[in-house]
Amino acid sequence: MLTTTETQAPVTTKVTLTFSDGIAHELAVEPGQSVLDAGLAAGLPLLHQCRSGSCSSCFATLAEGAAETLPGCGSSLLAAERAEGGRLLCVTAATSDCRFVLPYDSKVGEQRAAEGHAFVNVVERVAADVMRLELELAEGCWFDLRPGQFIRVKVPGTEQMRSYSVSSPPSALPKIELLIRLLPGGVMSQWLLDSAAVDDVLEISGPYGSFFLQDGNKAPHVMIAGGTGLAPMMAMLDTLRARPGRKPPILLSFGCQSAEGLFHREAIALRELWLPGLTVQISVDRGPAPEGVRVGNPVQAIGADGPLDPATVAYLCGPPGMLEAGRAHLLKLGLAPDNIHMEQFSAS
Ligand code: FES
Structure with missing residues (x-):
């Protein structure tokens, strides 16, 4: 007879990871080990x-079984994503045998991040709080970039790294354009405002991230961008434009807090000329709004002119509140959760 409290002994769990091309791998995850660590070790x-x-x-x-965040770890996942099974594998422990589905195919995962140097070609302030930085990869440095992914940049004179989505398409390599939000007191912001100059050399690495244009999807596309969340959308638009064949209808809803914060309006207007299937809605949270700009947030602008095709693929990039509201709105409009791709921007 047991006289002490019984606790379940930690056991090794069996985890299956299935890529979007159907390739599946089974691995053993030790107690206290993250699923990512176990997968990389394998x-x-x-x-x-x-x-x-x-x-x-x-x-x-998470498609089957149970998996929780490792004790002491945090996660940037939205509550709604988590409730629908979303997990970040680097901070996730399997608490039973389970199966995860990955949003990319097994070939994408083989892409390795590279480290190298890039020269500054252009530093340009494009709005009250946005800087455009054009870089050029140094000889011998190359990134296998996908439209929508981000790179890491070391702030000169510090050991600090910052992450920025690339706003230029992979076809523009070795040039890389970044749209960087200026933050009060931010070390990168300070460097951009005080010291950045043409021909400066930056240490960079990348590409990273699972937020990128899905190949060959002809369904309508919706893009919702808040502030510099426009960057990955520009890369995707330019990539779609360059692809042969019929383009999907695209609705871009781009919003900033106020008229002073708006940027890239001419660049967006050019894309409207180049892509006849592109519809653009620009919003500011608070007025006054310039001509052709609505007052409201970019999420509300979606569906205002009629229902969405349920097969629509959506890309959202911006602050967490916008993503949460955008996802809930798109689900209400009938989109499938798997067709909603999101990238969260948060200040370092
Ligand atoms: S959140 Fe897991 S690698 Fe960054």
């Missing part, structure tokens, strides 16, 4: 970057 091609629950690169959906 040589699986899993996307990742921060390994601390903040960049979302290692996102996967």
